Amino acid sequence: MLPPGEPKFRRRPADRPAEILAAALEVFADYGFHAARLEEVARRAGVSKGALYLYFETKADLFRAVVQTAVTPNFEHVKAMAVAAAATGFESALRTGVGLLARNVIADRRxxxxxxxxxxxxxxxxxxAxxxxxxxxxxxxxxxxxxISEAQTRGEVRAGDPRMFAFGLxxxxxxxxxxxxxFEPVGAEPxxxxxxxxxxxxxxxxxxRP
Incomplete structure (x- = not known):
């Protein structure tokens, strides 16, 4: 057993990038980009600031990695499920995609x-941006x-600009x-x-519908 206080990055070196990104997602969500401090990310990840810089040279690099590895996979899962559901029709794809997006992505406060x-x-x-x-x-x-365009071709969706339909969705x-x-932070009903x-x-x- 390692001595108490042994840094996490020495205990599990292979986990270091994942732990840094998980901590960065929380810090960005809590403080925003400008106010986020790499020292706080390192503290939450249980690594030194020097170790963090081994993986990410700038805060923008860290943000890009957070989006690509901590956020994007959730969206990719929603997209994959929606595409699979589209095999049985547009309504199925819409119910699946929007439902998963709401429950698994938007509901995540981070x-x-x-x-x-x-x-x-x-x-x-x-x-x-x-x-x-x-x-x-x-x-x-x-x-x-x-x-939407494919559904229009099949006659499942009425005529109209498919991109505008997407924005409306x-x-x-x-x-x-x-x-x-x-608004919720200032008292609005959730x-x-x-x-x-x-x-x-x-x-x-x-x-x-047509």
């Missing part, structure tokens, strides 16, 4: 905290647009994040995101 960070700090740190757009937003909108989900991160998602799916299906 991820919604990162979204708040991007919205709040993209003017002064445009690289954050670029990372989020390239990694999450653009692929997600492209997937939804494709699924995501509107309430984005609003729920803004509500949670901006929004049940999964319930909102379920109701929105029924509303949007009625509007998109």
């Amino acid at each position: 991820i919604s905290g990162v979204v708040r960070l991007v919205i709040a700090e993209s003017r002064t740190h445009p690289e954050l 670029t990372i989020w757009y390239e990694t999450v937003i653009a692929p997600g909108v492209a997937l939804m647009t494709t699924l 995501m509107g309430p989900m984005i609003l729920s994040i803004v509500w949670r991160e901006t 929004v049940d995101v999964p319930k909102l998602a379920d109701q929105h799916v029924e509303t949007i299906l009625r509007g998109m």
